[in-house]
Structures are given as structure tokens and as C-alpha cells.
Amino acid sequence: MDAGPHAVAAFLFILAGILLGAKLLGELAERIGQPAVLGELLAGVLLGPHALGLIPDGGAAAGVLTILAELGVLILLFEIGLETDLREMRKVGGSATMVAAVGVVLPFIGGYLYWQHIPHETGSPDTLHAASIFIGAALCATSVGITARVLSDLARLGSVEGRIIIGAAVLDDILGLVILTVVSGLAAGGQVSPMLTAKIFAVAVGFLVVAIAVGGWVAPRVFRSVARMKVQDAVPVMALAICFALAALADQAGSALIMGAFAAGVILARTDQFHAIAERVRPVGALLTPIFFVSVGSALDIHLLDPTRPGGTELLLVALGLTLLAIFGKVAAGFSVPWARFRRLAVGVGMVPRGEVGLIFADIGRRSGLLTNDAFSIVLLMVMGTTFVAPPLLKLLFRDVAPAPAPVERA
């Protein structure tokens, strides 16, 4: 970005507008009994390039916003990691694994078959197989951000249901990485060996295990020294530096950025400075996290929702079918653990939002030519549909779940 003051001023207007819009529409959402994040998503739609146009579609300002949004989601996952009690997580490990596995396999198969059997006006039949795989893949990965934010606002992150959802969503992200690689290989026109697939999976899981094991031993010792530093704000700034470094390291290791941030949170939850970190990082997250949700919302082109444009009705109907499939696949996953006691519908609905990962898949498909623009729009509508439908349902379903905020006192 041009470092001149006018370019910075233009960016500051956008930033101020995003923050103002997020808070005003977040307030409106809360006033009508909906979660604030729904208002932030709507603020993104309104301010986005397809409506009021405050948020640009590309260029330097959009690039900076992407980074700020990314920092926002990293800090959100870091905070979720901070609130995650591994021993409590382990208790729901079996259920979470089952929910994740069923919630990936069912939507994938459903999406594949759906795309094979609906009537197609566009798209070559040669690429129908590959396109169907893309559609199936886009249905797989849960966007942990939306649900975590709603549960955090409702103080239900620490409930059994909340822990199963977070655990399953983390596993989902690992599976999403594997699928991303397979799908990228397809887009490049190549074949992907089962060996490579297994390797990616092992690396992603291995990174999480090693980082938490090593970091969990090192961090409490390091932070006892950091707490003795004379320079101001050493503890929270060092904590964020570790969050960013582990996120980058996770990417280098072939895992995902948000996995590293989550691991950093889990690690620092074991330090004596846990409280100071959580308290001082919160205001930073409060500033940056809404930028992420507004950015997600800004991707929706509201003109797609216009049934009067040519082919608009058909596109909306196909998108509606895919959205229902996406919802059904994850809700069914909630009912896939007959041996454990928890609110199955609440867990299933918690897995429904598809976010940035689904969009990334669809974008790779479009750029490789395997997905038509219409197919991409349908995936986009499915992602937005699941994202918008989940928060109000979650609020309703978690009404009866006992409030169990994440433990703030630990041994």
C-alpha cells in the first residue's frame, strides 16, 4: 500500500466504517434477540463491494483488511485455546471425533451425488466428476469462528456440547487440510496418492500434539521470566507474538494458521500469567475480530438473491437444495454418537456454519475452470446460508443448556 497519508486516510475511513457498522448492526441483532455476530455479517453484506461499496473488492486496502481480519480470527482462536481445558476436552474426545468424521463424510457424499444428479445447463460433462468432488469438498469444513463466537457470547463454550463442537471443528480443520490438498491436486489436473494424503493428515495432527506437548512444558517456565520483565506490557505482547509465531509455524508445517493460534492459546492457558493474558488480549480481539466477520459478510453478492434476473430462480433453488443438504449432513453428525449423553441437535447445528474454508475450495475450483461462475455462486450462497442460519438457531437451542463458561480458575 502506498505509504502516503491520503492512502492511509482512505483506509482509516473504511476501518472506521467497518467498526461502526459492526457495532450498530450487532446492537440491532441483540435487540431483536439474535447474536451480535449475525449483525456483523450483515454489516459486511451492506458495506461490501456488492452493496454500498465501502469495503473494496481488491487492491491494497483490501489486502490490508485481509490481514487485519486474519489477525482477528487468529486472536479469536487464541482466546478459544486459552479457554480450552485439555482434560475436559479429552473426556469428549471420542464423541468429537465421531461427530467430525460423520460431519465430513456425509456432506461430501451428499454434495457429490447432488451435483451429479441435478440438471446442468452449464459446465462440461467431462469435468462433472471433478466439479462434483469440489462441491462435496466445499460442504465439509465447519467454520469454527461463527459457532465459537456465539457460544462464547452465550457463555456456553465450556458446556459438554460446546466442547464437542470445538473439538470436532478442530478435527474438521485437519480433515479440511487433507481435502484441500486433494482438491488442489485435482484442480492442477493431477492425481493425489493415498500416501500423500496420509502424510498431510499425520503432519497436521502431529503439529498440534508436538506444539502443545513441548509448548505446554516450556511456556510456564518462559512466562515466569517474562512476568519479571520491567518493560511495560511484556506479558500480553509476548503472548500475542507467540500466537502469531505458532500460527506461521503451523502453516510452515503444512497445517493451518488458525490451528497454530489455537495451540498457542492452549499452551498459554497453563501459565501462571493466564489471567493477565486473557484480560489484556480481549480488547485487541474486540477491535480485530469484528473485522473478520464483516469481511466474511462482504463476500456475499446480494444480487444473487434476486430471483427476477435471468436464471435467478433456478440458481436460488439449486443453492437452497445444497444448503439444506449442508445443514442436514452436519445435524445428522450430531446424532452419530448413540453411546454419549448430550444435546445432539445443539451439537449438530453448531457444526453447520461453513465459512472461509468452503469459500477457498470454491475459489480454487472457479480459478481452475472446473467450477462455472454459477456453480461458484451456488457454493457462496450455501456458505452464506449456513453461516446466517446457525447463530439464531444456536441461541435458541443452547437456551436450555446449563451455562458453563470456560473455567477461569485452574490448578
Added chain:
Amino acid sequence: MDAGPHAVAAFLFILAGILLGAKLLGELAERIGQPAVLGELLAGVLLGPHALGLIPDGGAAAGVLTILAELGVLILLFEIGLETDLREMRKVGGSATMVAAVGVVLPFIGGYLYWQHIPHETGSPDTLHAASIFIGAALCATSVGITARVLSDLARLGSVEGRIIIGAAVLDDILGLVILTVVSGLAAGGQVSPMLTAKIFAVAVGFLVVAIAVGGWVAPRVFRSVARMKVQDAVPVMALAICFALAALADQAGSALIMGAFAAGVILARTDQFHAIAERVRPVGALLTPIFFVSVGSALDIHLLDPTRPGGTELLLVALGLTLLAIFGKVAAGFSVPWARFRRLAVGVGMVPRGEVGLIFADIGRRSGLLTNDAFSIVLLMVMGTTFVAPPLLKLLFRDVAPAPAPVERA
């Protein structure tokens, strides 16, 4: 910036390195009795493109860093504004105006004459007049960030000396804007009318007066409503939105970004939510402000300090002379108010650091061809010299000044 995860990961590594370096060298500085900001500047030198190279010289990552650094300095000025009591400022208004005026005129004349009379190997004699004006201009503007940060760390922002320095630095910035316009006109090869100069001055002063008058009336009323909002973190996020919006507005009005941020702080200091804002904005500033100081430090090419390179000794000597002139001009300004009682040396030294504004002038001169690369390097060395010399001197000189932190309780 490319939105792909690898580009983001590369940026996160840089960010983590900057934060880690800032805190470690800040700690080192404090341990040897120096202000932390000195360590942050040094961290910038070490991590910068001319040494370890973690911080890139250009490209997308550098652009994003520029924005984060800019947000950091805006939040710093916003916090200084929050701590500024206008009635207390008015009491030192006469002294501050005198210090600012003398501190701009003396260095400008000194710099102009110095450049006219030192022996020049490079640079055309035709452009000597214009080049001398550039050198004089680069000596004018105080970098309020460095001194404010040191005084804030020492809890001396509210002292008479602290208030004179902040007041004079704000006036300095207004004068700097006028000079910037004149100098830019020169660089474009044109003439600048006294009328235009007067207009720029009036707009900059007018913006500050109108913004504080109108905002000071509106803000307490608006924030009473904001405080009643149900959505989380509305008060601090709205406060930052106003900070960014006023900064952008200041730029649009022909004033400087940091003036708008300062005005926003002064305005919000009058709200009942003053405490909540100050407390919640602090952690955000703690994260972003070091990025600014590290960025400033990263501009120094340490190879310029090598006397063994060809022409190195001469360049260093000329730079040393200019730095002494820069120091003397501002210190003399501290002694320019015979009728008032305050520690004149402390005020003078507080005005010494030249920062980004001097660099902007020098950069315009270099790009227009009026300043040679050597002349630019000399200005850069002067800026860095004044920036590095002031913090330890300030710490020493303010030792005897009664600690008077900015008032946190108001009527």
C-alpha cells in the same frame, strides 16, 4: 497483499519478530537505565532491511506494516489526547507557542545557512538554494511520538514541561504541514504564494479548533447512548472508530492524520466513559505502538555509520554537524520564554527528536532530484541521531521534575 495463507504466514513471522525484538531490547534498555523506546528503535535497526533483513524494504508486507505502524502512532496520539487537560494546556499556551515558533525558525535558518556554506562535492550549484531549503525544512518538525512516549513512561506528561512540549509539538506539526506544502511546491518546480501558505495554516488550526469544539459538545451525549448499548465492547470500539474517522477527516481537511487522532482523544476525555476508554484502548496501543517505533528504527542504514567506506568520514562529519545544529536549535527554543518558570533545558531537549516528518521531507527532496543520495543519508542520520539522543537525556533531565501523571479523575 496476496490473501493466501503462506503470504499471511510470512507476515506473521515478521510481526512476531518485531514484537519479540521490541520487548527484549526494550527490556535491555530499561535494565541499563534507558527508556524502553530506545530499545524499540534499536530493534528496528537490527531487524531492518539494512541489517538482519526480517523487516522488508518494500512490497506488500512492508505496506501492511506501514498501516499497522500508522495505527500504532494514531492510538499513541489518541491516548495523549485522552490525557490532555485543555484547561491546563491553555495555561501554558503562550510558552508552547513561543517554543514552537523559535524551534521552527532557528533550525530552519541554521540548516539553510549550514548547507550553503559546507563544501559540496555533489549536487548542482543551481539547486543549492532549493536543496538548502529542504535541509532547513527537515530540521523543523518535532516528532511528538518519541518524547510523549518517554514522558508517559516516566509519568511526567502532566508536568508543566510535559504540557509545554506536547503543546509546542502539536503547533510544530501544524507548521510542519505548511512547510511541507511549500517544500512540495518547490520540488514540483513551482512557486508557492503567501496566500496559499496562510490558507493551509488557517485550515490546520481551524480543523483542530472546530473538531474539539463540536466534538467536545457532541461526544459526551453520544457516548451516554453508546454506554447503554447491549452489544459487547461498544464503548472502546466506537472510541477507536471515532479516532480513525477523525484522523482521516483531518487529512481530508488538509491537516495531518495524527492531529485528528489527538483531537479525538481530547474530545473523548470529556465523556463519562473516559476511564473505560483509556483502560480498554491501552492494550491495543501496547500491541501496535511498538510496531511504529520499530519501523522508524528500521529506516536507518547502519552501513552509513561505517567511516571506512569511501567518503564515509566526510558524510559522518557533515551529518554530525547537522545533528548538533538540530539539537542546538530546539534546545535554544526551550530558553526562548524568559517570562515563564519551567525547566528550560528539559523542554528544549523534549523538542529535539525529529521523526517521520523530517524523513518525509528528505524523501520528497530525493525523489524530486533536489537532494542527492548523500544529502538524503545525512538527513536520515540527523533524524536518527536526534531520535536516539533524546530519550536518555530526557530521562536524566526529568529526574528532578516532580512526577505529575496526567489527571485521571476529572470534574
